[in-house]
Amino acid sequence: MKLLLITAVAEFENEVKQILKKAQVKTFSYREVTGYRNTSEDAIESNWFGTEMNENESILFYAFVENDKVDDVFNGIDEFNAKQETLSHIHSAIINIEKSN
Incomplete structure (x- = not known):
């Protein structure tokens, strides 16, 4: 697993x-999160938002x-x-589970 x-x-x-449905992953959880991108190293001309x-x-x-x-999940993501x-x-990322209940 x-x-x-x-x-x-x-x-x-x-x-x-x-x-996930196509890969037959029937149980999952999700939540809204805020993603951040630090653009301080980008050139000012390419920074549309004008902030870092x-x-x-x-x-x-x-x-x-x-x-x-x-x-199947990774292939679906690659195709998309x-x-x-x-x-x-x-x-996406996968973490090995050593033990679970």
Whole structure:
């Protein structure tokens, strides 16, 4: 079993849910979070917002996932990200679970 973490901008909520559904991940949790991006190292000309810290409405999904479903989730995310014309993508990570009840 693995702990799956997925972050994305709030606009991608339905797409993440569809990816999980297609991968047959039937139980998950999610919550709204505020994402931050420090743009202090970006050139001023490329910084649209004119400040060093940008906040985004984001979402965080987390689920305990069977090992055989992990690749399906990652493949779905890769397919979605490949089609994006924006800089924003869905990000994911897996954490191994040594023991759980």
